Amino acid sequence: MAAPRVSLGALKEPLGLSRGLQWVRGALYWFILFFSIFAFATCGGFEGSVSFSLTCAGLENETVTAKFGYPFRLNQATFQPSLTHLCNHTWPRDVHLVGDFSGAARCFVGVAVTSFLYSLGALGGYLCYLHLYRCAGSRLPLMDLLASGLLAALWLVASSAWAQGLGHVRAAAAAPLPHCPSPTVKCHPVGVTPMGSLGASVAFGFLNLLLWAGGCWFVYKETPLHRPAPPPAPGPAPM
Numbered sequence: 001m002a003a004p005r006v007s008l009g010a011l012k013e014p015l016g017l018s019r020g021l022q023w024v025r026g027a028l029y030w031f032i033l034f035f036s037i038f039a040f041a042t043c044g045g046f047e048g049s050v051s052f053s054l055t056c057a058g059l060e061n062e063t064v065t066a067k068f069g070y071p072f073r074l075n076q077a078t079f080q081p082s083l084t085h086l087c088n089h090t091w092p093r094d095v096h097l098v099g100d101f102s103g104a105a106r107c108f109v110g111v112a113v114t115s116f117l118y119s120l121g122a123l124g125g126y127l128c129y130l131h132l133y134r135c136a137g138s139r140l141p142l143m144d145l146l147a148s149g150l151l152a153a154l155w156l157v158a159s160s161a162w163a164q165g166l167g168h169v170r171a172a173a174a175a176p177l178p179h180c181p182s183p184t185v186k187c188h189p190v191g192v193t194p195m196g197s198l199g200a201s202v203a204f205g206f207l208n209l210l211l212w213a214g215g216c217w218f219v220y221k222e223t224p225l226h227r228p229a230p231p232p233a234p235g236p237a238p239m
Contacts, residue, residue: 035208036119040112042201043105043162044070048193050097052079052177055186056087063190064177070109071102072165074172087185095179099172104158104165108205111158115151115208145216152212159205166198 047069054062064086068077074097083091122144132140173192180187 035204035211036112036116039201039204039208040109040116042197042204043112044109046070046195046198046201048173048195050077050173050192051190053188053190054086055188056090057184062086066097068097068173071105072100072169073102074099074169079177090181090185091179095177097172098175098178099168101165101169104161108158108162108201111151111154112205112208115155115212118147118151148212148216152209152216155205155209155212159202159209162205163202166195166202169198170195 047067049065049067051063051065054064056062062081064079064081064083066077066079068074077097078094079096083095084093125140173195174189176189177187
């Protein structure tokens with residue numbers, strides 16, 4: 001097994017820099033921040049709620065709240081305290097939010113985690129095994145190009161799906177309380193947890209797409225597809 005040769009010089013070259021840029025939040029601050037971490041942290045770590053104030057005939061107001069979060073199975077978020085005990089049993093059963101958007105959210109977080117792990121391994125490989133990466137006949141650049149292109153495509157699909165899913169989450173959270181029999185019972189929305197962090201997760205997703213797509217160019221330059229063909233061997237000297 002070839003011994004690693006640690007060289008920080010790889011970070012000064014376009015190939016190493018392209019992988020490093022996938023972990024940097026902005027061009028002004030060259031601290032190692034991982035865009036993929038921000039992507040799955042802002043999505044996977046979200047916790048929110050929807051609240052309504054109920055005014056029942058002859059009774060004081062009551063506030064009910066449904067909490068939701070990743071993976072955004074809103075149809076499992078039940079309003080508490082149970083509506084079945086309020087307003088003279090107006091609601092025969094518990095009321096949930098509407099919609100299941102776990103598919104888009106879990107796909108987005110999965111791509112973010114995969115990208116983080118691949119970037120971590122790729123950067124370590126560039127720092128320790130760049131001599132093997134660039135040796136004659138190495139297939140590592142071509143494999144790296146294929147993996148980078150696949151991850152760029154996955155970021156496009158996952159970010160687009162999550163952007164659409166987030167729109168549905170916002171619409172479901174802003175919907176009126178179901179089965180509110182006005183004017184017997186008045187249901188007033190109290191508030192919804194701001195979803196700015198979820199909007200930021202979509203932005204980070206598309207930023208990751210741009211970084212991976214741009215990194216594909218630098219990886220492509222390391223493959224045999226870009227390297228010029230060797231010059232022909234010189235023929236015999238003319239007599």
